[in-house]
Amino acid sequence: MTCAAIEVWLNENPAKLTDRQAWCDAWLCPQEFSGKRIYELIKESSTQASPQALTDLRRALWLDAASAYSWADLADAEMDAKHVETARYCFQRALAAGPLNPVILFRAANFAFQIGDGLGTLRLLKTVLTNAGSAYYDSTFLTYSRLELPIQQILDQGIPTKKPVAEAFLHYWMEAKKLQESQAIWEWMRSKGLVNDQLAGDYVSFLLREKHLEEAASTWQAYRSREDSEYRKTNWVFNGSFQHEPTASPLDWHLEKTQDVEIVRRPQGGRLNMPALETRFLGKENIDFSQVSQTIVLEPGQWKLAAWMKTEGITTNEGVGLHLSDLYDSTKLDWHSDRLIGTNDWTLIEDIFNVGPQSGPIRLELIRRPSRKFDNKIEGTAWLCSVELSPAH
Numbered sequence: 001m002t003c004a005a006i007e008v009w010l011n012e013n014p015a016k017l018t019d020r021q022a023w024c025d026a027w028l029c030p031q032e033f034s035g036k037r038i039y040e041l042i043k044e045s046s047t048q049a050s051p052q053a054l055t056d057l058r059r060a061l062w063l064d065a066a067s068a069y070s071w072a073d074l075a076d077a078e079m080d081a082k083h084v085e086t087a088r089y090c091f092q093r094a095l096a097a098g099p100l101n102p103v104i105l106f107r108a109a110n111f112a113f114q115i116g117d118g119l120g121t122l123r124l125l126k127t128v129l130t131n132a133g134s135a136y137y138d139s140t141f142l143t144y145s146r147l148e149l150p151i152q153q154i155l156d157q158g159i160p161t162k163k164p165v166a167e168a169f170l171h172y173w174m175e176a177k178k179l180q181e182s183q184a185i186w187e188w189m190r191s192k193g194l195v196n197d198q199l200a201g202d203y204v205s206f207l208l209r210e211k212h213l214e215e216a217a218s219t220w221q222a223y224r225s226r227e228d229s230e231y232r233k234t235n236w237v238f239n240g241s242f243q244h245e246p247t248a249s250p251l252d253w254h255l256e257k258t259q260d261v262e263i264v265r266r267p268q269g270g271r272l273n274m275p276a277l278e279t280r281f282l283g284k285e286n287i288d289f290s291q292v293s294q295t296i297v298l299e300p301g302q303w304k305l306a307a308w309m310k311t312e313g314i315t316t317n318e319g320v321g322l323h324l325s326d327l328y329d330s331t332k333l334d335w336h337s338d339r340l341i342g343t344n345d346w347t348l349i350e351d352i353f354n355v356g357p358q359s360g361p362i363r364l365e366l367i368r369r370p371s372r373k374f375d376n377k378i379e380g381t382a383w384l385c386s387v388e389l390s391p392a393h
Helices: 003-011 019-027 035-048 052-061 066-081 083-096 102-114 118-131 132-145 149-156 163-175 179-192 197-209 213-223
Strands: 261-266 276-282 288-297 301-314 321-326 334-336 340-355 362-368 379-391
Touching: 052 066, 066 083, 066 102, 102 118, 102 132, 118 132, 118 149, 132 163, 149 179, 163 179, 163 197, 179 197, 197 213, 197 288, 261 288, 276 288, 276 362, 301 321, 321 340, 362 379
Parallel strands: none
Antiparallel strands: 261 276, 276 379, 288 362, 301 340, 301 379, 321 334, 321 362
16 A cells, blocks of 8 residues: 555545445444454554455554554554555654654654664654653663664664663663663763763773773772872772762772771871861671671782771770672782770781782771671771881882
8 A cells, every 4th residue: 555545535525425324334343442352453463464464454554543542553564564655644644633642752762663764763763762761771772683773873863861861871781781882872971961970980880890800990080080089000909098978889998887887987086187087886786797898800920908997995805806808709819907995096907929920809807807706896996097008119
């Protein structure tokens, strides 16, 4: 059927059908085309390529020619019958009747995808993403993943400059473990000013999971260079002086709250009134504590750790200290500092250690191990400040 034929057919006016019974005799009863019946006709058309179903959907359109859904229903049936140009015309009419209807847009996009119109697919689905809610994200992104188009073109022509949409798109590719696409999306979002600390932390975590260690560290360095200009230049511990509150990145301090310990950043609680991290043990449990930590990416070689600690009233025979370990294989690195007990003024903790060529990321922790003594519930306060990791030249 040609486009002209459709127009002529829709404009016919059977004047002899003057009452309801006459319309029903002509199989044009409105009740004939309930939602359930339309669904059945579409199913027949798609699974059996039924000529009768196609005929019935044409009659249904005649009864409701202003409906975007009726045009889309017929368009799908015409496509099933391999009437591509007729289907195209019907979708044009459907879009004219419902230009921002996400269902109509998505159905038209599926048609564009079927006929190999990638740019049309992007244009239609971008409108969906711009105007509809998150319910359409996954199905849209799945369609994008099946397009044989460069990811940069998909970003530029298929993703609106809206933070929720772009974030969801990045998470979709990270969950699929697609490095190249995730990299491109991250850089595109940075160029558009759509990134924040939480998303940066998520992206860095993804890179670490995929064992792209140096890229994870350099990404975090580039993102937070204004806040810590010395990171990976003179000090490989990010926020080593606790100059700002920790973020959600694994390459920043991770502070895990518990009922037995209070952890607070003190802006002037450290040595020489510098910022410090205060850890207060409440004396409730014989705690195995490692809730202050940071992941660090180091190149192979000799490294020097230096940090200042102070304690007040730390009880039990098991005190508080620092621990370095290889996240992938603790047999490659498992270093412990002396642990401080009781009350100690500011004490410098330092040592030199080796990172081998096959080492993974390093975990730096403030720790206290459980005591085996009867009086084993730890109480007291420890302060940590000016934590530095640098090449041991």
